[in-house]
Amino acid sequence: MKILTRTIELLLLSAMLACLLISLAGCGSSSHEKKVGIVVPLENKALDEIVAGFTETLRKTSSVPVKFKIANAQGDMNVQRAIIQQMRDEKYDIIAPIGTVATQMSAALIQQQPIISLAANFSQQDRLQRKTCNIAVVHDEISPRQTIAFIHEVYPQLTQLTLVHSASDKIFPEVKAAVEAGKEMGINIQPVMVPTLNELYSVANALPQNTQGILVLKDILIASGISTLEIAAQKHHIPLITADQGSVQDGAAFALGVHEREIGVEGAKLAAAVLSGQPVCSLPIVDMKRLTVFMNTAALAKENQSPAAIQAAAKKLNYKIEME
Template identity: 25%
Template sequence: MKRIVPLVLTALLLAALPPSPTFARTFSVSVSQFVEHPALDAVLAGFQDALKEQGVDVEYSVHNAQANMGTANQIAQTIAGERPDLVLAIATPSAQTCAQIIKKAPHMADVPLIFAAVTDPQGSGLVPDLETPGANITGVSDLTPVDKHLGLMLEIQPDLKTLGVVYNSGEANSKTLVRLLREACKAKGVALEEATASKTGDVYQSTKSLAGRADAVYVPTDNTVVSALESMVKVCQQYQMPLYAADVGSVPRGAVAALGFDYYLHGKQAGDMAQRILVGGAKPATTPVEFQDGLTLHLNLPAAKAQGVALPDDLKAKADKIIR
């Protein structure tokens, strides 16, 4: 009996302990990020923090294409060779290349692909339906409300007649946003002047081509253009054209104002989705594409002064963040 009692006590103590988490394993996540800039960097940080906060142990293999489509394709092939538990593709070009490679690699057929910072998942060919994406692809879209962005510009510049926009016509997300911008401008009676840049080195000249043709310049969530934002700021200061951005991360870099998403929270939303798939057993095919809610207004007072525009006091009063 003396030998049995300790065994019984041990069994009772073990039974009283909380159960071990079912995800007590290390997952591998391969990341394809199209370019390095604050918004996309914030997406990755938010994604990683979301999984860490939920106790999911992850080993990451992070790849950055530096805005080069050829490199993005090579990265997708490398990821196929890594055979991860999950793929995170940040920005539309990276999501498209990863999706194409995964479809061609039989051993990747069951590997979930989560995209983030993708404007138009359907238009870019990633998913056929937002509610039931099908296959192994789903994610979080950053479709921006360009009509509200135009409203903000008109609040700052009521006499705005012509708006300039710089974008990469090779990015599917940018083409969607500019199409929406055309519609918004037409509805408000604002003329739109377009300038394209196929690589970051073209952004300076494309912005300069708008001088004398536009009263202000808008940069959408275009990965190529946002990467070269500082060159746009120089032009806009020189020619006194206020520069407005779609993402708040561009405001401390010299944009006058932005009404946009917090891309760190965007990444956390994608991380929560990854947790449900990796740990909870959710299937990408039946996990609806999500959209981020909640816009924040950021203003840059020194940039406004340098670019020749005054920000209304009532706008400053409702701003979430002001750079002074």
């Protein structure tokens, strides 16, 4: 019995030594494995789709093994800052923030590691102004004028529109552009700011009595509370119009936007190029140009809205239509 026990001990010791030697050569966590951190501002379906498209595609296309860390800031700027700093300090090979605000924060905190920005408004001029150009971007912003023009095509008689938006710095120029476009098309657009998600309920229950529709631009905070606005839209029998596929899946009536998963796919292509040794700043800014009209027929019915006008406008402007 003692001989058997001793034999087992020797075998275990040999296995441990072998594993140690192999680990020094890259066993367990491969020395060639690259760490990619994804910064998610908060939870919503559109961002989940971006993450899925990015991770699935990069796993398939990367020339080296990739380990992902997906960190959700839950809408807290302090948490988001801590996440970015941790990824920077732990020497992640790529950091991928989602959205303009997360991208701007990453750009301010990270000067060396490559940043692959997903779904952000970050221009070539912004890149060139940096001391070290370490950012590649998938740009998915739709011009407010394009959005308002589509709404005007759908509802040519509409004159009063409520634009619900967050307090994000990036959204204010877009709100201004939307208001100006509305004036040119005979639409009075009333902006209503929601500083925090907790205040969205109060705003939704205090809409102007004469409003004929609710509009949400590409605004991560407001999109995460879209179900609250949809209840108000149903109550007033007015359309809830957004700018992303995920919010339509969550209850908005319709949106002119892009496939969120495709944003992740395009970002993964940039990341794969960086991991294969291509300088990040040599990569072009990718614009998502294939616009689609997403429609939620159940939501339209609850709002007493006909899908026919939306379909006719999409056809006239050569937009693809998808039912969610």
